[in-house]
Amino acid sequence: MTLVWCNRLWALAFALALVSSGMARAEEKIYVVTTLPDLADITARIGGELVTVESLAKGIEDPHGVPIKPSFLPKLNRAQVVVVMGLEYEHSWIPALLSEARNSKIMKGNIGYIDASLKVTPKEVPMDLSRAKGELHPAGNPHFNLDPEGGRLIAQTIAEGLTLNFPQHRATFEANLKAFLAQLDAKIREWKIMAKPLQGVRFVSYHQDFTYFADRFGMEYVGTIELKPGIEPTAAHLVELVQSMKTEGVKVVIREPHFSEKVPSQIAAQVGGQVVKLPIMVGGAPEVKTYFDLIEYNIRELLKAAQAAGVAGKV
Amino acid sequence: MHVGSRALALLVVFALGLGPLAPAVFAQEKASELENLKKQMLQMEEQFQQLQQQIEKLETKKIQEVEAKANAALESSKKTFASQFNPALSLGIDTIGSYKSHRQAFNPGDGTAGTRDAGQPINNTRPAGADFNLRSAELFISADVDPFTRAYATINASADAANNDEAILSVEEAAIVTTRLPYNLTVRGGRFFADFGVLPHRHDHDLPFVDRPPSLATFVGGEAQTNGVEVSWLAPTPFFLRASGTVGNKLGADFRDGVSDVNSRPIKGLTYMGRLQTYFDINDDNNVELGGSIAETPNAEDVTNSGRFERRLVGMDFKYRWYPLGYGVRQSLTVAGELLHDLGEADPVNGGPRRDIFGNAVRQGAWGGYVYAEYRLSKQWRPGVRFDYFQLQSEPLLVTNSFTLQPASTLNATGHRTDNRTWTAYLTWFPSEFQRLRLQYNRSDRGNAQDANEFFLQWTAFLGSHSHGFSERE
Structure with a gap:
């Protein structure tokens, strides 16, 4: 008799544990790490309530020379998705961090690695690569975020990337993207006049x-x-x-x-x-x-x- | 538009001249005019169709042309060359001009100067005078092996004085590293610079100074090379905490073992290393890094292969950095240092047991370490100062504290000082990220040898994909 009760108690505890862990997971937000703050702002708009976003670099920094801080590693280690500007914008610091973060999901080439430059037609792609021409970006000028049309491409790429990782939230991402782009379009019209x-x-x-x-x-x-x-x-x-x-x-x-x-x-x-x-x-x-x-x-x-x-x- | 303007012209002509003429003429004219217009319309329609066809033809032609070009490019890129999977290559050239005022032979007091030299750092065994030296031409190769591992190698060719200054090629590192082990683990195997301390696992050309700090050169013996296996773990904590454990056949140059076909090594003859490191952001602009390392060889063969002794090297390191986020690239400060304690039974310079002044074999320790401060004045200029101190492990000391086994004095049996101090000032200039010139002055006070002044001029350049890994970060 005692044994049966014991078993029932265990089963109950187990069920409770399962339910509580499931609930915790349901409430847990998607943790996204971005390299630069523009990406964090746009990801927060696309992800809305579903995501917690953190940018590694701050806006006042030299984006090409962000110091490789070990405190970035626990963040990248926990990240479910990482968003980078791409076109080798962050080449001097992000590869070293990713290779040490022990999170194969967000390594380049895997779906957890979202490259925001995918839809961009790069400008100033060097015709020949030589260090005599300075620290060239082999894939072209990566400062496309300063063009508001670049912002549109970034937002679309992030929405697609998030959907690929979390297809269950497709509708939310799409609706948020639509709202963002509508606002951006209105702003672009204003800015062109301005x-x-x-x-x-x-x-x-x-x-x-x-x-x-x-x-x-x-x-x-x-x-x-x-x-x-x-x-x-x-x-x-x-x-x-x-x-x-x-x-x-x-x-x-x-x-x-x-x-x-x-x-x-x-x-x-x-x-x-x-x-x-x-x-x-x-x-x-x-x-x-x-x-x-x-x-x-x-x-x-x-x-x-x-x-x-x-x-x-x-x- | 055309039809409209023609009609307008007709109206104008009609109003000017034809108006007063008879309506009969007008009716006739009107009929033929309509006929004409109809004809013109038909002609125009035909022309329009022709134009449309021409446009379509041109468009298809253009598309075909573009497609042909694109396909050719695609085809050429589809071809597989054996070289397509070539690894990333980088070559570092490190050349040094130096001048030294005196050879610093340590005098143990028996009158035979130079018989007991204080270790083998490059700036100590070199005789006085001027020299130019290609310290290294170092080839760095790396690539992913497969989805599970990557590998890298450093092949170094450096001028060897013992070989008539001809370069001798050596494999400094050749290691395989896992990339997707679970539980935040990474395994590295092969020959590599062991995870001991901070500067011991930096390549010569990546040091902040021209020379390796003399204490590290003496206690570790150059780079912390080992052949073995390392397991490292990143703790799943909100702050940075990393631990590693290594088993290897040696650490640097000091641990030696005469293993050959006839001599085997007991398992205790291997070197067991461990390191724990952490990092804290005080705020956005200030941070601190701390670490502790140990390398224990329970039963290592000594340098002259005359016996087996225990050796334990313990290291503590710290690094403080002020790097303002907004302008750290052109103005920042680094203060860092390492403290080492070498405890052992063997005499690392002369072989055999360490002995006290009475000639008894002892387990005896020696301290060493360095501290440096470097200030970044601009993106290009970085001056710095360094102080280095170490005690000679090989010298019998006058008094040993029996509780701590530490030397209580730095005088040897004949009353001569056995500790070494080096004061250094240096200035580095970076014309670009890939080229560096460095001027350095050392004032070396070694034991009871005469103080020496040393000057170095270092010129370093990197070709190819020189990107710093996490452990070589500034």
């Missing part, structure tokens, strides 16, 4: 970050302060740059937050232009809290700079 005076405005930046942005809003890239991608400028290069800026009437100098202020200011002073500090990721400026903020902030600040420098076009 950015009209930027058409034809010539500019230089520290690093070649603004290609996609410039193409979208009709601005003209004249050069970079860096000698080559990732290579600090030489004195001769700066002299040449200032010369060509004077000839071409360039008055706008973009400085990304992780670069020093000194050289951009000197150059702007020499050509009688304006330096404008523009974030290249969400969180790169205190006001920039979402992806929409990022695009809007950059357009607004560029307009201010172009107007102050007297190169803004008339609408």
